[in-house]
Amino acid sequence: MPFPSLPVAMTDLWVFGYGSLIWQPGFAFEERRKARLAGYHRALCIRSYVHRGTPERPGLVFGLDRGGSCIGMAFRVTPEAGEAVLAYLRERELVTNVYREQHLPVVLADGRRVRAVTFVADRGHPQYAGRLDPAEAATIVGGAHGRSGANVDYVRSSFAEIAALGLTDRWLEAVVARL
Known part of the structure; x- marks a missing residue:
């Protein structure tokens, strides 16, 4: 008689937020920790055709771009909720496939990796x-509006949360000062 297959070990899912996910994750989580991702930096480098702009008048949203490092928020999701959270994130973030989903190492503020x-x-x-x-x-941000609202609101809210983390971004400060 064959042995029954053992269930695959389930582990918690961690999600790294660096822009609007910091202040509006949109999913339930068990733990939220400040975290650092090496090899990428936060940049207002993505033209938004859906959430914060349109193809005719794109807005700008954050992306993780190569080089440097990024401090953001890591959210721990239970194994039971992991599949639903991933489906939600893929629908939210991959709407035009301008992002590539990756599983990368981050260091939490308490030292865990x-x-x-x-x-x-x-x-x-x-x-x-x-x-x-x-x-x-x-100029781009000031004139854009998409399905999720005004681009100005997105940039100001993200900037406020980034500042609340104790981070300084002179380039982003210069953008916000012009809005």
Whole structure:
């Protein structure tokens, strides 16, 4: 008589937020910790055609771009909720496939190292805006509105949460000052 197959070990899912996920994750979580991701930095480098703009008048949203490091928030999700959270995140973040889903190592503020789902900017995608001048970025943000609301609200809310983490981003400060 064959042995019954053993269930696959389930583990908690970690999600790394660096923009609107910091202040509006949109899913239930068990734990929220400040975290650092090495090898990528937060940048307002994605032209938004859906959530904060339209194809005719794109907005700008954050992406993880190559180089440096990024401090954000890591959210721990229970194994039971993991599949539903991933489905939600994929619907939210991969709407135009400008991000690539990756599982990358992050270091939590308490020193723990975990692998977290992240959404990294695809530099080869037509919506990748690259590095813009603060005045140009502010002009784009100031005139854009999408399914999730005004681009200005997104940038200001993200900036406030980034500042609340104790982080300084002079380029982003210059953009916000122009809004």
